[in-house]
Amino acid sequence: xxxxxRAAMTGGCQCGAVRYALLSEPTHASICHCRMCQKAFGxxxxxxxxxxxxxxxxxxxxxxxxxxxxxxxxGFCRDCGxxxxxxxxESDRISVSIGxxxxxxxxxxxxxxxxxxxxxxxxxxxxxxxxxxxDNASIEDLAKMASRQHPDRD
Numbered sequence: 001x002x003x004x005x006r007a008a009m010t011g012g013c014q015c016g017a018v019r020y021a022l023l024s025e026p027t028h029a030s031i032c033h034c035r036m037c038q039k040a041f042g043x044x045x046x047x048x049x050x051x052x053x054x055x056x057x058x059x060x061x062x063x064x065x066x067x068x069x070x071x072x073x074x075g076f077c078r079d080c081g082x083x084x085x086x087x088x089x090e091s092d093r094i095s096v097s098i099g100x101x102x103x104x105x106x107x108x109x110x111x112x113x114x115x116x117x118x119x120x121x122x123x124x125x126x127x128x129x130x131x132x133x134x135d136n137a138s139i140e141d142l143a144k145m146a147s148r149q150h151p152d153r154d
Contacts (some may be wrong), residue, residue, distance in 0.1 A: 011101040012060065013077035013084060016150025019060035020084070020096065022051050033122070034114030035078045036068050041083050041097070045114075046121050048086050049107045051096035051123065056085070059154070102152040 009026065012019035026049035052093035063075030063084045075085035089093040098104045112118070134142060 001092060002140065007057075008055075009061075009101055009103065009106065010154060011084075012150060013063075013080050013082035013100065014084075014149045015077065015080035017061055018058070018063050018077045018082075018084060019150075021057045022060050022096070023055040023057065024051050026101075026107055028052050028095075029109045030111045030113055031109050032113040033116075033118040034070075035117045036066075037086075038066060038117065039117075040066075040074055040086075044085070044119050045112075047098035047104075047109060048095035049098055049101075050093045053087070053092050053094050056094050056096070073076040093123060121122060138139070 006023075006085045008024050009023035010020065011022075017139045023131040029047070029049035031045040031047045038044065040046060041130045065073050065075055069088075071088055071090070073087050073089055075087075076083050082100060083097045083111065084100050085094055085096050098109075099105050101107065133145070137145070
């Protein structure tokens with residue numbers, strides 16, 4: 001890692017082809033409901049938290065970059081497709097996808113953006129019944145579901 005610094009947090013893509021370290025704690029954690037973020041994440045919203053650009057170090061490979069507009073570029077793993085970063089091209093900050101952090105529970109969203117595109121179902125998700133993966137799966141099914149993803153550590 002550069003600058004002889006210890007990582008505040010680490011993360012990477014699902015397959016492990018791309019890894020990164022944050023040299024400072026991410027701040028201004030948010031979720032964005034805008035249609036562009038919905039498409040980029042294939043989800044109801046995009047959870048993001050940022051650091052100064054100088055505090056993101058790609059430690060294993062570099063992401064692919066897609067300029068989703070003249071103002072924004074998004075980083076992703078070219079192998080597995082994991083969304084990894086979001087940056088306004090004229091900014092000295094970059095955000096990482098909270099879900100790509102090795103310990104995403106350490107980051108709590110503080111604000112929501114793109115409210116004009118928030119999907120109505122988002123409002124009631126907390127009311128849906130829930131079950132654990134293993135609740136209704138056989139031992140054989142669970143064996144087939146064994147994770148091939150990179151562990152949440154380097």
